Amino acid sequence: MAVVFERPKSLIDIPTHYCPGCTHGIVHRILCEVIDEMGIEGDTIGVCPVGCSVMAYDYFNCDMIEAAHGRAPAVATGVKRTNPDKFVFTYQGDGDLAAIGTAETVHVATRGENIVVIFINNTIYGMTGGQMAPTTLPGQITQTTPFGRSPELAGYPVKVCEMLSTLTGTAYAERVAVDSVPHIKAAKKAIRKAFENQKAGKGFSIVEVLSTCPTNWGLAPLDAIKRLQDEMIPYYPLGVYKDVEEGVFPKTEGGNE
Amino acid sequence: MERNLMKGNEALAEAAIRAGCKCFFGYPITPQTELAAYMAKRMHKAGGVFLQAESEIAAINMVLGAASTGVRAMTSSSSPGISLKSEGVSYIAGSDLPAVIINVERGGPGLGGIQPSQADYWQATKALGHGDFQLLVYAPASVQEMVDYVVKAFDRADKYRMPAMILADGLLGQMMEPVTFPEINPEAYDKSGWAANGHKMKREHHIINSLYLKPDELENSILDRYKRYEIIKETETEAELYLTEDCDILVCAFGATARVAKSAVNDARAQGIKAGLFRPKTLWPFPVKEINEAAKNAKKLLSVEMSMGQMIEDIKLAINCSKPVEFFGRTGGVIPSPAEVLGEIKRMGGAL
Numbered sequence: 239m240a241v242v243f244e245r246p247k248s249l250i251d252i253p254t255h256y257c258p259g260c261t262h263g264i265v266h267r268i269l270c271e272v273i274d275e276m277g278i279e280g281d282t283i284g285v286c287p288v289g290c291s292v293m294a295y296d297y298f299n300c301d302m303i304e305a306a307h308g309r310a311p312a313v314a315t316g317v318k319r320t321n322p323d324k325f326v327f328t329y330q331g332d333g334d335l336a337a338i339g340t341a342e343t344v345h346v347a348t349r350g351e352n353i354v355v356i357f358i359n360n361t362i363y364g365m366t367g368g369q370m371a372p373t374t375l376p377g378q379i380t381q382t383t384p385f386g387r388s389p390e391l392a393g394y395p396v397k398v399c400e401m402l403s404t405l406t407g408t409a410y411a412e413r414v415a416v417d418s419v420p421h422i423k424a425a426k427k428a429i430r431k432a433f434e435n436q437k438a439g440k441g442f443s444i445v446e447v448l449s450t451c452p453t454n455w456g457l458a459p460l461d462a463i464k465r466l467q468d469e470m471i472p473y474y475p476l477g478v479y480k481d482v483e484e485g486v487f488p489k490t491e492g493g494n495e
Numbered sequence: 496m497e498r499n500l501m502k503g504n505e506a507l508a509e510a511a512i513r514a515g516c517k518c519f520f521g522y523p524i525t526p527q528t529e530l531a532a533y534m535a536k537r538m539h540k541a542g543g544v545f546l547q548a549e550s551e552i553a554a555i556n557m558v559l560g561a562a563s564t565g566v567r568a569m570t571s572s573s574s575p576g577i578s579l580k581s582e583g584v585s586y587i588a589g590s591d592l593p594a595v596i597i598n599v600e601r602g603g604p605g606l607g608g609i610q611p612s613q614a615d616y617w618q619a620t621k622a623l624g625h626g627d628f629q630l631l632v633y634a635p636a637s638v639q640e641m642v643d644y645v646v647k648a649f650d651r652a653d654k655y656r657m658p659a660m661i662l663a664d665g666l667l668g669q670m671m672e673p674v675t676f677p678e679i680n681p682e683a684y685d686k687s688g689w690a691a692n693g694h695k696m697k698r699e700h701h702i703i704n705s706l707y708l709k710p711d712e713l714e715n716s717i718l719d720r721y722k723r724y725e726i727i728k729e730t731e732t733e734a735e736l737y738l739t740e741d742c743d744i745l746v747c748a749f750g751a752t753a754r755v756a757k758s759a760v761n762d763a764r765a766q767g768i769k770a771g772l773f774r775p776k777t778l779w780p781f782p783v784k785e786i787n788e789a790a791k792n793a794k795k796l797l798s799v800e801m802s803m804g805q806m807i808e809d810i811k812l813a814i815n816c817s818k819p820v821e822f823f824g825r826t827g828g829v830i831p832s833p834a835e836v837l838g839e840i841k842r843m844g845g846a847l
Contacts, residue, residue: 279696280697282693283563283691285560293706295704298700300694301691303702304702304704304706306586306592309553309556311553311581312553312556312559312560313556314560315557316518316520316556316558316561316563317691318527319546320560320561320564320566320568321562321564321693324692340550342549342552342556369498403751487663
């Protein structure tokens with residue numbers, strides 16, 4: 239009988255520590271499908287963040303490095319600069335990438351570092367139990383915004399793709415979601431494009447993935463998906479924010495238009 | 496052998512390249528500036544990578560990334576910058592990675608000053624980051640020794656899979672002296688058992704990591720590391736003993752300060768005072784056997800430092816407080832003079 243669906247070879251067959259209903263599993267799977275389809279597992283080095291995906295090194299079958307909080311882009315830079323023929327990716331959450339690691343994020347992009355960043359935006363710190371993230375929506379209740387995030391007190395969410403797309407070094411920035419089959423397919427296509435960019439030496443590529451955190455949102459998995467669709471996507475519109483290949487540039491970057 | 500007149504910071508950089516360093520990641524700070532500038536000029540010609548990072552924190556993590564793939568990597572900075580790197584140094588130690596870190600010390604705390612200091616002794620030898628770990632710490636006292644110890648630091652870092660530091664200061668970094676570059680044939684350590692450089696579908700995946708959520712696993716990883724530390728303490732200590740055989744007063748100093756102290760010891764001898772010098776070249780491991788040998792006939796010890804007195808604690812521990820240990824130091828970037836140190840020796844000698 240023909241096998242039509244199986245586990246990606248580069249995704250190790252062990253139980254993960256992720257909560258039921260968490261979308262990390264979907265993102266891990268499509269990332270590994272891309273690695274398998276491109277046949278690059280043996281030439282790929284991944285860098286894990288601090289956060290819920292801190293132990294992703296146990297799940298991805300390529301060589302893996304565990305970085306300090308926020309420092310994955312710097313670690314990836316050290317790997318890529320000394321191994322330019324290898325594929326290098328980071329897998330980072332919103333607190334890691336857009337709060338404690340903002341400097342590393344901005345500068346890895348502006349250097350045009352030829353790596354892929356997979357950015358999981360679920361508007362909350364998951365591993366530490368649900369605190370306000372840089373991407374937490376105005377009004378969102380978290381452990382550290384018990385009355386809802388007040389922009390007066392806690393400022394506004396960081397829109398990462400919008401911000402990074404203004405940097406000349408960014409080759410590709412796309413925001414996707416994993417809430418539905420069409421969106422998951424689009425997310426995989428974006429991740430594939432990011433890795434193809436790296437193969438072609440185009441420079442820095444980031445795929446921001448809108449994801450859920452049922453546990454810390456206090457929602458059942460399906461309700462969490464609904465929140466992603468109803469609240470997150472309107473605030474964080476999906477789409478390509480920058481693609482030097484296709485001529486997609488943000489309006490603010492006049493020099494490249 | 497060819498002799499070159501070189502500035503300390505530039506000699507450090509040239510020695511690193513000759514020792515097989517393949518990448519330098521750094522961030523500008525005085526007084527180590529010339530080191531990075533030299534690397535920027537020379538590294539690409541040597542087939543390596545020079546990259547100015549966005550921060551000290553990023554620089555040390557770039558070192559971690561490069562070292563993870565089995566490449567010889569280094570960074571350099573000065574005191575406030577080393578504080579910023581401490582997070583990454585802890586991760587490097589916890590991940591059992593080799594790396595070389597150079598600290599061309601300046602005065603602290605805080606922004607401090609930009610003149611020479613030795614006030615990072617505690618930081619380097621006791622706590623360059625959180626957790627149970629040590630770095631190898633070398634304390635050169637001349638431009639030639641800077642060259643020799645950079646070469647050794649890369650070798651020992653690879654050998655023991657741990658970070659190694661050159662603890663220099665602004666005086667050594669900025670001064671010019673003749674140096675000879677020895678014939679260097681870096682030993683190639685086999686890193687294929689752990690390096691994360693792509694498994695080519697020929698082996699299990701490698702994981703570079705410092706996270707152990709099970710306490711007994713974390714404890715075991717630390718115990719393994721401390722077994723290596725015991726071997727290092729047994730085999731890697733180095734010190735210079737000068738006129739110590741019959742000395743009454745043993746002056747103890749490291750780095751640039753030891754040169755001042757040596758002048759004072761010579762002056763004291765000329766005046767009939769039996770002074771000697773103990774100069775540790777490794778600060779961790781501290782040369783315990785060597786100082787006990789140097790101090791065996793001494794009546795008193797004097798620690799001379801460019802700080803408020805940090806190494807003095809290791810001296811007292813090393814000799815089990817068996818003899819009086821006094822202190823003289825200048826700090827904040829002030830360099831003690833031979834006359835000042837001689838004054839202390841005479842004061843102590845007069846009381847014998």
